[in-house]
Amino acid sequence: MYRLTGTPARFVFALAISSLYACGGNSTGGSNNTPANSSSATSASSSSSVSNVSSSSSSISSSASASVNSSTSSASQSSASSAALTRVSNTHCIAPTQVSQGDTNFSFTQAFPNLPAISGLLGLFQAPGDNNHWYALIRNGLILRFSTDTNASTTDTFFDLSASVRTSFEMGMLGLAFHPQFATNGEFFISYNNNNNESVISRFTFSGALPVATNTEEIILTVAQPAQNHNGGNIGFGPDGYLYIGFGDGGGSNDQYGHGQNTQTLLGNLLRINIDADTGYTIPSDNPFVGNANFLPEIYAYGLRNPWRWSFDSQNGSLWLADVGQGKYEEVNIVNPGDNLGWPIMEGNNCFGSNACSSEGLALPITEYDHSGGACSITGGFVYRGNDNDISGHYFYADYCTGDIYRTWHDGTEYQSEIIGPSHTNIAAFGQGHSGEVYALAVSASAGNNIFKIEQTESGNSNIPQLLSATGCYQSTPDKTPAESLVPVSLNAPFWSDGAEKERFFAIPDNTYISLDNDGDFEFPQGAVLVKNFYDGSQILETRLLMHHSTGWAGYSYEWLEDGSDARLLSEAKEVDTGNFTHTFPSQSQCTICHTGAAGVSLGFEAMQLEKSHTYTSGITVNSQMQELYRAGFLAMDPSTITYPTMEPLTNNQASIGDRARAYLHSNCSGCHRPGSTAAQMDLRYTTPLTNTGACNQEPYGGNLGIANARIIAPGSAERSIMLERISVLNENRMPPLATQRLDESAISVIETWINGMSDCTD
Numbered sequence: 001m002y003r004l005t006g007t008p009a010r011f012v013f014a015l016a017i018s019s020l021y022a023c024g025g026n027s028t029g030g031s032n033n034t035p036a037n038s039s040s041a042t043s044a045s046s047s048s049s050v051s052n053v054s055s056s057s058s059s060i061s062s063s064a065s066a067s068v069n070s071s072t073s074s075a076s077q078s079s080a081s082s083a084a085l086t087r088v089s090n091t092h093c094i095a096p097t098q099v100s101q102g103d104t105n106f107s108f109t110q111a112f113p114n115l116p117a118i119s120g121l122l123g124l125f126q127a128p129g130d131n132n133h134w135y136a137l138i139r140n141g142l143i144l145r146f147s148t149d150t151n152a153s154t155t156d157t158f159f160d161l162s163a164s165v166r167t168s169f170e171m172g173m174l175g176l177a178f179h180p181q182f183a184t185n186g187e188f189f190i191s192y193n194n195n196n197n198e199s200v201i202s203r204f205t206f207s208g209a210l211p212v213a214t215n216t217e218e219i220i221l222t223v224a225q226p227a228q229n230h231n232g233g234n235i236g237f238g239p240d241g242y243l244y245i246g247f248g249d250g251g252g253s254n255d256q257y258g259h260g261q262n263t264q265t266l267l268g269n270l271l272r273i274n275i276d277a278d279t280g281y282t283i284p285s286d287n288p289f290v291g292n293a294n295f296l297p298e299i300y301a302y303g304l305r306n307p308w309r310w311s312f313d314s315q316n317g318s319l320w321l322a323d324v325g326q327g328k329y330e331e332v333n334i335v336n337p338g339d340n341l342g343w344p345i346m347e348g349n350n351c352f353g354s355n356a357c358s359s360e361g362l363a364l365p366i367t368e369y370d371h372s373g374g375a376c377s378i379t380g381g382f383v384y385r386g387n388d389n390d391i392s393g394h395y396f397y398a399d400y401c402t403g404d405i406y407r408t409w410h411d412g413t414e415y416q417s418e419i420i421g422p423s424h425t426n427i428a429a430f431g432q433g434h435s436g437e438v439y440a441l442a443v444s445a446s447a448g449n450n451i452f453k454i455e456q457t458e459s460g461n462s463n464i465p466q467l468l469s470a471t472g473c474y475q476s477t478p479d480k481t482p483a484e485s486l487v488p489v490s491l492n493a494p495f496w497s498d499g500a501e502k503e504r505f506f507a508i509p510d511n512t513y514i515s516l517d518n519d520g521d522f523e524f525p526q527g528a529v530l531v532k533n534f535y536d537g538s539q540i541l542e543t544r545l546l547m548h549h550s551t552g553w554a555g556y557s558y559e560w561l562e563d564g565s566d567a568r569l570l571s572e573a574k575e576v577d578t579g580n581f582t583h584t585f586p587s588q589s590q591c592t593i594c595h596t597g598a599a600g601v602s603l604g605f606e607a608m609q610l611e612k613s614h615t616y617t618s619g620i621t622v623n624s625q626m627q628e629l630y631r632a633g634f635l636a637m638d639p640s641t642i643t644y645p646t647m648e649p650l651t652n653n654q655a656s657i658g659d660r661a662r663a664y665l666h667s668n669c670s671g672c673h674r675p676g677s678t679a680a681q682m683d684l685r686y687t688t689p690l691t692n693t694g695a696c697n698q699e700p701y702g703g704n705l706g707i708a709n710a711r712i713i714a715p716g717s718a719e720r721s722i723m724l725e726r727i728s729v730l731n732e733n734r735m736p737p738l739a740t741q742r743l744d745e746s747a748i749s750v751i752e753t754w755i756n757g758m759s760d761c762t763d
Contacts, residue, residue: 098412121428
């Protein structure tokens with residue numbers, strides 16, 4: 001291996017399942033802007049040392065159904081609250097920039113060795129809400145479906161558009177995107193070239209029968225192609241729910257049609273449209289060139305030669321695009337709205353041809369490689385978000401001609417790139433499923449040799465300490481005393497953890513701050529560490545650390561030794577019978593099942609969870625935990641500038657039964673059940689109106705569990721409600737499916753009473 005050094009680099013809330021802090025997350029966010037009120041934000045104060053504190057939450061006096069401006073709560077705080085919390089310097093409890101360092105080795109193993117040969121494989125996808133099937137995009141107009149079982153040996157024809165698809169030169173059926181609500185509306189979108197030399201984007205609808213009827217086609221957009229190459233053709237839904245479309249410059253060479261910098265054409269651009277219109281599409285109001293007569297409003301970014309394959313990071317939503325070069329350089333870009341990516345002014349980081357040029361105003365690639373050694377055409381891939389924390393946040397891609405597979409990652413200072421090995425085949429695309437694993441796809445191969453899983457076989461030296469005492473997050477592990485820099489927090493509606501007592505902390509590096517998005521969700525800076533302790537009574541069982549590395553979030557579970565002197569890092573999941581309940585230690589890979597990128601990953605850290613009273617170890621109680629975090633210099637903005645509801649604890653009998661039930665579902669279920677996540681057929685976020693959740697009076701998606709006339713939520717009839725059944729069992733139908741082996745009787749009672757009290761689907 002050799003290394004190539006690149007260039008340096010809603011009124012709706014979304015953080016759910018707050019018990020599993022040991023998992024993945026958003027690699028963006030946080031702030032280095034000093035809050036206006038924190039001139040001494042990093043002053044050390046020994047009087048503010050943090051010891052174990054109870055995370056029990058007090059009831060919120062305001063109704064959860066009403067919007068609460070946090071400045072109101074702040075105004076009612078006692079004057080003594082100004083000394084409740086002091087920010088102390090943190091130089092030790094900081095997430096390492098990288099999980100590991102040093103050389104690593106990779107293997108490319110047959111993922112489905114028993115599948116028949118597939119010719120023209122251009123994509124591999126999983127549909128939202130479907131963990132049982134893969135969908136293979138075939139250039140000639142077919143979509144094949146097969147089981148996710150590694151022993152799968154047959155395929156079904158899901159869709160056949162071959163009679164309408166032209167496959168001359170680089171043409172064909174080039175893109176597939178499932179609607180985020182595919183599980184309920186059956187819609188998927190195809191990008192193909194027709195027999196008129198046009199690129200077509202069309203909507204089709206799956207009604208349950210195979211193959212899907214082609215007469216369901218609704219043409220969304222058509223673009224004439226002057227040549228049969230540089231069509232681009234990749235499509236995908238972003239985390240914002242809009243459809244993105246990539247078109248090349250129209251073909252030929254040297255941008256002979258002049259489309260690269262022509263913003264009055266759709267060619268040579270990345271487009272962004274809203275397809276949830278009655279017919280056709282509409283333009284998102286926040287597209288970067290809306291209102292600018294010099295640009296077509298569909299354009300999201302421009303200056304592209306042939307954006308053959310691009311994808312969104314499933315954890316943080318960043319858009320990684322590989323643009324195929326002409327004769328010398330291939331490039332990888334991270335695309336932001338309004339970017340001019342430079343073609344044909346530049347090829348990669350270099351002036352195109354023999355002409356001198358200026359890069360002013362251009363968004364340059366984060367990395368490139370040249371055509372030495374036979375390289376000729378880049379195939380974009382995916383950011384890895386699978387089971388291996390060491391390579392989480394690394395972008396994998398390939399060269400079509402050499403078959404070499406590359407990775408690029410940020411080491412905390414700059415982007416690094418290297419070839420991880422030869423694939424010995426022509427890689428025309430990559431695939432990624434719900435698990436975040438990445439697969440290299442051979443465009444044509446013999447039986448069993450189309451789909452290769454990329455796996456790290458030998459990792460570098462880990463930067464994650466084996467003992468909790470070495471993390472810098474504890475002042476004394478024998479005394480169970482956290483570092484002084486750890487800040488305790490408590491939540492309104494914590495996740496159910498089989499009866500375990502929990503306490504929560506966070507730490508951020510000096511001179512960094514926590515940003516809030518428009519909904520009040522916390523965006524932590526790189527280097528942040530979130531800490532959660534689990535207890536059985538007074539006996540500490542586990543400490544989970546969620547660390548924000550340069551490549552994103554990763555989680556680590558430490559099991560306390562029997563003598564209580566320290567805790568040791570676990571390499572895999574395990575269960576321990578405490579005598580009162582069975583405690584589950586999650587593996588590092590299990591974390592991302594619940595800590596989804598769509599939910600912001602750092603679950604529980606959101607204004608509507610933290611807007612509550614809190615008692616600090618000083619004995620001082622504040623009425624607004626959010627305002628105290630701002631006053632002490634941790635938040636980059638005053639939370640009173642946004643408006644948000646507060647979630648009601650399950651135990652608050654003074655609150656409405658509906659508010660308590662919805663808060664429980666938000667905390668325990670909405671990490672997966674929300675737009676853009678792994679089970680997006682429902683939206684169980686606290687602020688989503690009940691009628692819009694896709695749950696009320698809705699037939700179940702995954703079977704009726706033997707319940708006659710079942711609904712997910714059947715108003716007035718808890719006994720017909722799948723939701724109640726799933727939280728009331730401990731078998732394979734249990735929800736949430738992980739880290740719980742004990743029923744939450746209080747929640748069952750509240751949910752049952754709530755459903756039986758409904759007359760319809762209004763809140």
